[in-house]
Structures are given as structure tokens and as C-alpha cells.
């Protein structure tokens with residue numbers, strides 16, 4: 666049953682029709698628990714509140730299904746506006762983005778052009794931009810573009826996914842770039858030809874890639890809500906004498922808030938990923954796919 670639900674939500678996340686319909690309704694069905702709001706003002710308010718709680722943030726302007734050059738440029742403009750708003754408000758947040766929303770599926774040149782506009786603006790503000798990793802079909806080209814951009818920019822990082830067989834090799838190949846990597850388990854539906862089908866293997870590889878990246882002397886953004894992984898990484902970091910400046914924990918807005926607070930109290934750097942915007946549906950569906958138990962939360966909200 667759980668697998669059926671997972672597949673259903675992962676398919677809905679990719680459905681343009683469902684996404685379009687959801688937009689008409691505004692942030693509903695409990696999506697407000699996972700998405701900070703539809704406007705930049707609401708997003709900045711959320712960042713302020715999190716900063717007050719001792720957490721730093723990465724803001725993501727949600728944008729999916731970009732098919733034209735105009736849509737890609739508009740999406741890049743929203744990233745620029747987000748960077749402007751962070752700077753004007755004086756809050757502590759960097760930016761996360763998806764390259765498909767900047768035109769990656771239209772042309773590599775268009776995407777790189779938009780990335781440069783965003784990285785130039787971020788650089789002017791002394792800010793950092795994280796490229797989220799999408800499905801396997803976009804993995805290699807994302808690393809290729811990152812390598813191209815790194816020749817000019819040091820304020821850009823990317824994400825690696827523990828469920829992919831290739832990731833340990835990627836960590837070693839990227840070592841020379843001294844990258845700030847976000848390490849995650851992986852959120853997309855992938856074939857067993859490219860990704861571990863069993864959760865226990867994903868979890869084991871997750872621990873292994875984090876350790877390897879830290880031992881390579883690089884900065885790690887350990888992005889998970891898995892308490893046992895967090896406990897193991899804290900022990901490993903202590904054992905290896907790794908400084909608290911070489912890593913941070915990252916979690917998603919509205920998920921495991923008590924755990925986020927506990928880590929802040931213990932003196933760790935905690936960054937919350939805060940998505941906002943009207944394109945919230947795909948993101949919301951991926952969160953439901955990760956934890957079908959969230960559906961009960963949605964059903965309760967539907968009848969409120």
C-alpha cells in the first residue's frame with residue numbers, strides 16, 4: 666500500500682494538469698505546513714522568524730514545468746528578486762534553485778546564461794547559490810554545467826543523492842573542486858538500473874558518502890531528518906576531530922522542527938530549506954511521497 670501511495674504522489678508531482686489545477690486553489694490541503702507562502706513577503710517573514718530561532722535558511726522560489734525561453738527567463742528573474750529581497754531585508758539566507766526552471770530542458774546555453782545572471786547578482790551580495798539535484802536524466806548535465814560555472818564562480822554548490830550508484834564516484838571526482846555539497850538520500854522515482862531500490866542500501870550509502878566527503882576535507886551540508894544518521898554523523902565528526910565550521914545540518918521547512926531546535930541548542934549550524942511561490946504542488950507531492958503518513962494530515966486539513 667505504501668509503495669502504491671509513493672508511486673501515486675511521485676507521478677502527481679510530475680503532472681502538469683494537476684499542478685495547473687492546484688494553482689487555482691492557492692495554498693490548500695495543508696500545503697502551508699511545507700511551503701512558507703505564495704509571495705516573497707511571506708517568505709522573508711518566515712526567514713526572519715527562523716533566524717530569530719537561531720537557524721539560517723536557504724530560500725527556494727518554486728517553479729516547475731518551464732517550456733519556453735520566456736518562462737525560463739521569468740523564473741530566473743524571480744531568483745534575482747529573491748536575492749534582492751534577502752539583501753534588502755538583511756536576513757541570513759542563501760538561494761536554492763532547480764536548473765530545469767531556468768531552461769535546462771530547452772537549451773544548455775539558456776540555462777547557463779540564466780545561471781550566470783543569478784550568480785553575478787549573488788556574488789555582488791556576497792551570497793551563495795545551491796543547485797538542487799533533480800531526476801537522474803538531469804544528473805550528468807547538472808555536474809557538467811557546475812564544472813563550467815566553477816571556473817568563474819566560487820559561490821555555487823550542488824546536491825548529491827545517496828540512492829544513485831554513481832554518487833560515491835562523483836564525490837571523489839568532485840574532490841578537486843573543494844565543493845560545498847549538500848548530501849541527501851534522493852527524492853525522485855528512479856530505476857533500479859541507476860539507483861538502490863532498497864532503503865537500507867540508500868541509508869548505508871548515505872552514511873558512507875557523507876563520511877567520504879568530510880574526510881576529503883570539504884564542506885558538507887548534511888540534509889536529512891533521519892535521527893539515527895544525524896546521531897552517527899555527530900559521533901563520527903567528534904571522533905575525527907572535524908570542526909563545526911566544516912558542516913551544517915539541513916532540514917525542510919515544517920519537518921521535524923523539534924529536532925531542528927535541539928540541534929541549534931546543541932550548538933550546531935542548522936539551515937532550513939524554505940520553499941515559496943505559487944508552483945507549490947510538485948514540491949508538496951514529493952513530500953507526501955516521502956512519508957505517506959502525511960496524507961492523514963492532508964485529509965484532516967481538507968475537512969477543516
Ligand code: FDA
Nearest residue numbers: 797798824849850851852888889890891915916917938952
Ligand atoms: P527518511 O526518508 O528516512 O526519513 C527519516 C525520518 O524523517 C522519517 O521517519 C520522518 O520522521 C521524517 N521525515 C522524512 N521526510 C518527511 C516528510 N516529508 N514529512 C514528515 N516527516 C518526514 N532530494 C533530491 O533528490 N534533490 C535535492 O536537491 C534535495 N534537496 C533537499 C534539501 C534538504 C534541505 C532536505 C532536508 C532534503 C532534500 N531532498 C532533496 C530530499 C531528500 O532526498 C529526501 O527525500 C528527504 O530528505 C527525506 O529523507 P530523509 O533523509 O529525511 O530520511
